[in-house]
Amino acid sequence: MAEKKPVKKKKKKTFADILLTIILLIAIGVFVFAAYNLYHIYTEYKKGTDEYNQIEQMAVTNRDPDELSEEAGGENQGPSLVAPMEIDFASLKAVNDDVIGWIYVEALGDVSYPIVKGEDNDTYLHMTYEKNYNFAGTIFIDYENSRDFSDCNTLVYGHNMKNGSMFGQLKKFSQDPETYKKSKYFWIFTPDKTYRYEIISAYTTGVNSDTYTLFKGPGQEFEDYLKTIVSRSEIETNAGDLDMMDKIVTLSTCTGNQSTRFVVQGRRCDELDVNQQ
Numbered sequence: 001m002a003e004k005k006p007v008k009k010k011k012k013k014t015f016a017d018i019l020l021t022i023i024l025l026i027a028i029g030v031f032v033f034a035a036y037n038l039y040h041i042y043t044e045y046k047k048g049t050d051e052y053n054q055i056e057q058m059a060v061t062n063r064d065p066d067e068l069s070e071e072a073g074g075e076n077q078g079p080s081l082v083a084p085m086e087i088d089f090a091s092l093k094a095v096n097d098d099v100i101g102w103i104y105v106e107a108l109g110d111v112s113y114p115i116v117k118g119e120d121n122d123t124y125l126h127m128t129y130e131k132n133y134n135f136a137g138t139i140f141i142d143y144e145n146s147r148d149f150s151d152c153n154t155l156v157y158g159h160n161m162k163n164g165s166m167f168g169q170l171k172k173f174s175q176d177p178e179t180y181k182k183s184k185y186f187w188i189f190t191p192d193k194t195y196r197y198e199i200i201s202a203y204t205t206g207v208n209s210d211t212y213t214l215f216k217g218p219g220q221e222f223e224d225y226l227k228t229i230v231s232r233s234e235i236e237t238n239a240g241d242l243d244m245m246d247k248i249v250t251l252s253t254c255t256g257n258q259s260t261r262f263v264v265q266g267r268r269c270d271e272l273d274v275n276q277q
Helices: 015-059 065-072 089-095 177-182 220-231
Strands: 060-062 085-087 099-105 108-116 139-141 153-157 185-189 193-206 248-254 260-273
Touching: 015 060, 015 089, 015 108, 085 185, 089 099, 185 248, 185 260, 193 220
Parallel strands: 108 139, 153 248
Antiparallel strands: 060 085, 099 108, 099 185, 139 153, 185 193, 193 260, 248 260
16 A cells, blocks of 8 residues: 655745735836836937937038138138038928027037027927927027027026937036037027127026026126126136127026026127028
């Protein structure tokens, strides 16, 4: 007669076992949720970057560096400033009639985007140039500013994207002194004029600071403002003499701290007619 094998008793689950199982399930859930969020952020960034790359390919014609050198001066002629690119505003307006310009920062070659003006300062915070919802939004001027950059201080806003797009690279001016040494200029192209600006200040400021002051016109208040912003700069610039007739553009982006912003401010130093470029 065969011997019966002893029956193994099932181990009874303890409270500790149940707790560990719950913790494991929660950890898996958190991981899946985090992975989904990362994927969502990545796809949002890619959509925004792809859209603006396509817009740039459609509207921007970069000039050859050799061509720029030849046009800038020869043996029998003095130096002549030449814009580094041409912008097809007809094509841009066909996509979005709110376009008023294009910005290009020489030291940060990837900062090359259309500029719009909305009815308020919320419209383009998370709406792209083609009017799609996206974290990147669009570069835009303050709704109280003039469309032609004729104000004493024109405020230009852009997001500080983690992938470096939009105004995500502006902070390099304070993080790396070589950035300003590489080039201290940025350009703003409009349908009628092209303007070159010399960077005179770069610094972190409060979200409600007087950096964002809009002036009715030239005057002592604006002249005092110019001295103040130069004194705040975190980098050494060649600001030179400033006066109340100067035109300033303030590039502003977030810092990751809701109470502060990072700004790069430039003074208009050159103006070209579009038909002279």
